[in-house]
Amino acid sequence: xxxxxxxxxxxxxxxxxxxxxxxxxxxxxxxxxxxxxxxxxxxxxxxxxxxxxxxxxxxxxxxxxxxxxxxxxxxxxxxxxxxxxxxxxxxxxxxxxxxxxxxxxxxxxxxxxxxxxxxxxxxxxxxxxxxxxxxxxxxxxxxxxxxxxxxxxxxxxxxxxxxxxxxxxxxxxxxxxxxxxxxxxxxxxxxxxxxxxxxxxxxxxxxxxxxxxxxxxxxxxxxxxxxxxxxxxxxxxxxxxxxxxxxxxxxxxxxxxxxxxxxxxxxxxxxxxxxxxxxxxxxxxxxxxxxxxxxxxxxxxxxxxxxxxxxxxxxxxxxxxxxxxxxxxxxxxxxxxxxxxxxxxxxxxxxxxxxxxxxxxxxxxxxxxxxxxxxxxxxxxxxxxxxxxxxxxxxxxxxxxxxxxxxxxxxxxxxxxxxxxxxxxxxxxxxxxxxxxxxxxxxxxx
Amino acid sequence: xxxxxxxxxxxxxxxxxxxxxxxxxxxxxxxxxxxxxxxxxxxxxxxxxxxxxxxxxxxxxxxxxxxxxxxxxxxxxxxxxxxxxxxxxxxxxxxxxxxxxxxxxxxxxxxxxxxxxxxxxxxxxxxxxxxxxxxxxxxxxxxxxxxxxxxxxxxxxxxxxxxxxxxxxxxxxxxxxxxxxxxxxxxxxxxxxxxxxxxxxxxxxxxxxxxxxxxxxxxxxxxxxxxxxxxxxxxxxxxxxxxxxxxxxxxxxxxxxxxxxxxxxxxxxxxxxxxxxxxxxxxxxxxxxxxxxxxxxxxxxxxxxxxxxxxxxxxxxxxxxxxxxxxxxxxxxxxxxxxxxxxxxxxxxxxxxxxxxxxxxxxxxxxxxxxxxxxxxxxxxxxxxxxxxxxxxxxxxxxxxxxxxxxxxxxxxxxxxxxxxxxxxxxxxxxxxxxxxxxxxxxxxxxxxxxxxxxxxxxxxxxxxxxxxxxxxxxxxxxx
Numbered sequence: 001x002x003x004x005x006x007x008x009x010x011x012x013x014x015x016x017x018x019x020x021x022x023x024x025x026x027x028x029x030x031x032x033x034x035x036x037x038x039x040x041x042x043x044x045x046x047x048x049x050x051x052x053x054x055x056x057x058x059x060x061x062x063x064x065x066x067x068x069x070x071x072x073x074x075x076x077x078x079x080x081x082x083x084x085x086x087x088x089x090x091x092x093x094x095x096x097x098x099x100x101x102x103x104x105x106x107x108x109x110x111x112x113x114x115x116x117x118x119x120x121x122x123x124x125x126x127x128x129x130x131x132x133x134x135x136x137x138x139x140x141x142x143x144x145x146x147x148x149x150x151x152x153x154x155x156x157x158x159x160x161x162x163x164x165x166x167x168x169x170x171x172x173x174x175x176x177x178x179x180x181x182x183x184x185x186x187x188x189x190x191x192x193x194x195x196x197x198x199x200x201x202x203x204x205x206x207x208x209x210x211x212x213x214x215x216x217x218x219x220x221x222x223x224x225x226x227x228x229x230x231x232x233x234x235x236x237x238x239x240x241x242x243x244x245x246x247x248x249x250x251x252x253x254x255x256x257x258x259x260x261x262x263x264x265x266x267x268x269x270x271x272x273x274x275x276x277x278x279x280x281x282x283x284x285x286x287x288x289x290x291x292x293x294x295x296x297x298x299x300x301x302x303x304x305x306x307x308x309x310x311x312x313x314x315x316x317x318x319x320x321x322x323x324x325x326x327x328x329x330x331x332x333x334x335x336x337x338x339x340x341x342x343x344x345x346x347x348x349x350x351x352x353x354x355x356x357x358x359x360x361x362x363x364x365x366x367x368x369x370x371x372x373x374x375x376x377x378x379x380x381x382x383x384x385x386x387x388x389x390x391x392x393x394x395x396x397x398x399x400x401x402x403x404x405x406x407x408x409x410x411x412x413x414x415x416x417x418x419x420x421x422x423x424x425x426x427x428x429x430x431x432x433x434x435x436x437x438x439x440x441x442x443x444x445x446x
Numbered sequence: 447x448x449x450x451x452x453x454x455x456x457x458x459x460x461x462x463x464x465x466x467x468x469x470x471x472x473x474x475x476x477x478x479x480x481x482x483x484x485x486x487x488x489x490x491x492x493x494x495x496x497x498x499x500x501x502x503x504x505x506x507x508x509x510x511x512x513x514x515x516x517x518x519x520x521x522x523x524x525x526x527x528x529x530x531x532x533x534x535x536x537x538x539x540x541x542x543x544x545x546x547x548x549x550x551x552x553x554x555x556x557x558x559x560x561x562x563x564x565x566x567x568x569x570x571x572x573x574x575x576x577x578x579x580x581x582x583x584x585x586x587x588x589x590x591x592x593x594x595x596x597x598x599x600x601x602x603x604x605x606x607x608x609x610x611x612x613x614x615x616x617x618x619x620x621x622x623x624x625x626x627x628x629x630x631x632x633x634x635x636x637x638x639x640x641x642x643x644x645x646x647x648x649x650x651x652x653x654x655x656x657x658x659x660x661x662x663x664x665x666x667x668x669x670x671x672x673x674x675x676x677x678x679x680x681x682x683x684x685x686x687x688x689x690x691x692x693x694x695x696x697x698x699x700x701x702x703x704x705x706x707x708x709x710x711x712x713x714x715x716x717x718x719x720x721x722x723x724x725x726x727x728x729x730x731x732x733x734x735x736x737x738x739x740x741x742x743x744x745x746x747x748x749x750x751x752x753x754x755x756x757x758x759x760x761x762x763x764x765x766x767x768x769x770x771x772x773x774x775x776x777x778x779x780x781x782x783x784x785x786x787x788x789x790x791x792x793x794x795x796x797x798x799x800x801x802x803x804x805x806x807x808x809x810x811x812x813x814x815x816x817x818x819x820x821x822x823x824x825x826x827x828x829x830x831x832x833x834x835x836x837x838x839x840x841x842x843x844x845x846x847x848x849x850x851x852x853x854x855x856x857x858x859x860x861x862x863x864x865x866x867x868x869x870x871x872x873x874x875x876x877x878x879x880x881x882x883x884x885x886x887x888x889x890x891x892x893x894x895x896x897x898x899x900x901x902x903x904x905x906x907x908x909x910x911x912x913x914x915x916x917x918x919x920x921x922x923x924x925x926x
Contacts, residue, residue: 012883016883020917020918020921023921023925024917024920024921024924024925025924025925047882049881050881050882052882056520056522056549057880057882057883058883059523060522061883063523063524063526063527064526067526067527106492106495106498107492107495108491108492108495109462139462139464144494144495246553281796282791282792282793282795282796283790283791283792283795283796284792285790285792288790313788313789313790314787314788314790315758315788315790316752316757316758317758317760317790318760318901319871319875319881319900319901320757320881321757321758322752322756322757322758323757359834359835360813360834362837398793400793406638406639406906407636407638407643407648407905407906407909408648408651410906410909410910410913411910411913426792426793427792427793430882430883431881431882431883431885432885432907434883434884434885434886435885435886435907435910435911435914436910436914437914438886438913438914438915438917438918439910439911439912439913439914439917441917442609442913442914442916442917442920443913446612446613
């Protein structure tokens with residue numbers, strides 16, 4: 001019988017499941033559909049309640065994954081078909097081309113420098129994050145290998161200045177490219193790792209069990225919610241996290257989208273959209289601490305910035321969380337129990353006026369801020385539906401993977417041999433994800 | 447080896463622009479070259495890249511380098527890589543000195559390139575001096591057998607034991623009480639999907655499977671007298687009925703649970719009036735399906751929690767809603783009020799909250815700094831509370847007043863801390879190795895932690911931690 005396991009999702013949950021299983025002595029395939037493992041944690045600036053730098057504590061684990069002889073990491077790879085067989089599963093996967101030979105690429109970045117085209121980054125577009133057509137997902141990416149935008153290859157980016165040689169042939173038709181700047185730059189470094197003609201690769205695995213660690217997403221506010229998508233200076237809490245991140249698009253400068261000026265008065269609306277038609281129906285449990293962290297870090301950047309958190313219920317459930325909230329107050333963060341009902345923009349300076357009901361006094365209040373952050377909560381990953389179909393798993397009414405019996409057999413699913421952990425099960429923080437990942441790995445290796 | 451034979455190689459990394467963007471790396475390399483003992487110094491754009499590592503090996507061989515200094519990002523992530531690399535080049539891995547000029551220089555002195563370069567030089571100089579004193583090291587391997595001791599026979603401990611034993615390892619559960627089950631023995635029901643299930647059923651199923659497992663040995667009414675040794679080699683002395691027994695143990699799992707913090711005498715009439723109880727005392731009544739002949743129940747949440755000394759009790763919101771619903775089930779026409787400060791219900795808990803509202807349970811929010819007052823009037827308990835959503839004072843009669851209090855660690859915490867040399871916080875909850883990434887470990891190898899001994903949590907989370915702790919304890923046992 002095959003003794004290996006498959007882990008779907010290379011975020012902090014998948015990484016910990018992989019490391020535990022690998023150390024136990026089990027062969028692990030760790031699959032992620034993005035170009036690097038790391039997941040949501042790699043995007044964060046700091047972690048509550050200790051303000052540890054997120055990537056700095058995650059990177060060593062990512063690195064350990066990369067070097068562990070029992071772990072094979074398959075990035076840019078999607079699960080296509082899963083068939084239950086005796087004692088396990090047959091899995092078909094597709095590894096999407098990254099148009100780079102990973103054996104030859106050293107992550108030197110010469111091709112990135114050479115690429116003449118910058119486009120808005122998927123992650124950081126709203127806050128003016130840009131990336132090249134050939135790019136490293138983030139500096140600590142594992143594998144440390146660049147990836148080329150497929151649009152580049154099909155010539156869709158020629159108008160923007162890609163393929164300056166004016167070649168009209170699609171890259172898949174040609175096995176040598178003497179003119180692409182990335183190819184030349186790579187050759188100049190003596191590596192020749194660019195493979196513009198690379199195609200998708202079909203893979204087959206046989207494993208005895210599967211762990212679903214497909215993660216969770218921040219909820220995107222509906223257009224118009226507190227001015228989101230209508231007013232420039234209304235952003236989400238994850239966009240703010242990227243803003244204050246030294247590795248983010250503004251190198252940690254907390255500047256507002258409209259004029260790239262530093263924001264001096266920042267407001268956070270907690271539970272934004274909660275209970276509304278397109279909003280999150282439940283408490284996502286992390287946003288209160290995320291806001292406390294973001295205000296504390298903002299104050300560390302510049303103590304003179306006014307920070308106000310408009311909230312209803314405070315969730316401070318974990319170890320050290322209440323103390324963290326108190327620290328925010330000590331640092332001068334203003335907490336207002338409020339029900340915001342309206343946000344208007346000053347068309348001249350693009351400042352925002354929030355109108356809200358102060359829940360403690362019943363008064364209607366108007367306040368002006370430079371930047372407004374919406375804490376929108378967490379929702380099921382948009383991968384869940386497709387993945388549930390492939391794995392023949394059920395989703396619950398919210399769209400998270402359903403456990404067979406949360407109390408008697410936590411983390412087990414309706415299919416024997418498939419286990420869950422992390423954000424796939426619901427709103428969760430990092431340490432809880434690690435706990436579940438460790439538990440799921442126990443079940444998976446047995 | 448005497449000093450003349452020492453040949454230091456220095457490799458300074460640009461880390462792309464991470465270091466070179468601030469520090470003048472060529473200057474640091476030039477400086478290093480001039481220092482005593484240095485045979486070779488070089489700059490690398492990304493010293494950790496595959497080609498740079500190969501070049502490093504060649505340089506080591508070519509220049510007969512026997513001490514290596516790498517000045518780069520951080521040893522936390524990259525030391526193992528460079529250790530392995532110099533080992534491949536034939537140098538003992540303990541002859542590597544790692545100097546962090548990214549975390550300790552370029553990232554913290556971004557705006558002062560000149561002084562940053564000076565600091566990088568100083569650190570490199572110190573690294574070279576230290577490297578010259580390094581001696582070869584050997585890694586030794588200690589055998590770890592397969593005997594795991596689990597301290598605490600509640601749900602966390604039993605779950606951990608089952609998972610350890612299912613692998614063929616031996617699990618020894620040490621329980622100070624007469625029977626297994628821990629905190630759950632005193633609880634009526636557990637919320638489950640859209641319903642409740644009896645806690646007693648859960649305890650019984652788990653206890654039965656644990657007690658009948660051939661690889662699990664249960665010691666009840668037993669205390670730990672002494673623990674000596676280290677991972678793979680603990681000598682444990684147990685004490686039961688005045689007799690002592692010795693165990694040879696390989697790994698330890700701590701699952702000692704938690705207990706309610708009793709309210710102060712007289713607080714909300716607690717202690718002076720039998721109608722005032724804590725949630726766990728209420729659970730007993732609910733378990734017996736006997737709340738007495740009552741009409742009005744008031745539950746006050748966050749009692750002695752979320753103040754200057756103590757944080758959120760973590761489970762009070764869902765527990766109060768669950769118990770309120772159970773009371774309604776016992777007798778539909780009992781009025782139930784839940785007085786709360788914050789009510790945040792995650793995922794399925796939100797469904798229970800809606801069910802509670804539909805069942806007619808009233809929720810009253812009071813301000814953080816204005817707790818309800820309980821007065822006795824003609825023998826009747828009256829609760830005065832300022833409902834800040836309504837903006838007025840309410841007077842609610844109560845013939846059963848339930849206080850949702852916080853929790854602290856078990857009474858045995860101090861003892862266990864002494865035996866295992868681990869630490870706890872002021873509330874008697876054990877301190878994990880890393881709050882985010884080491885939630886089930888202690889700082890010392892071979893000891894793991896799970897359940898409410900770490901902090902209050904739901905039954906589901908407790909069981910997950912039990913399984914996880916079993917994995918942490920099993921890794922060294924599996925590898926021998």
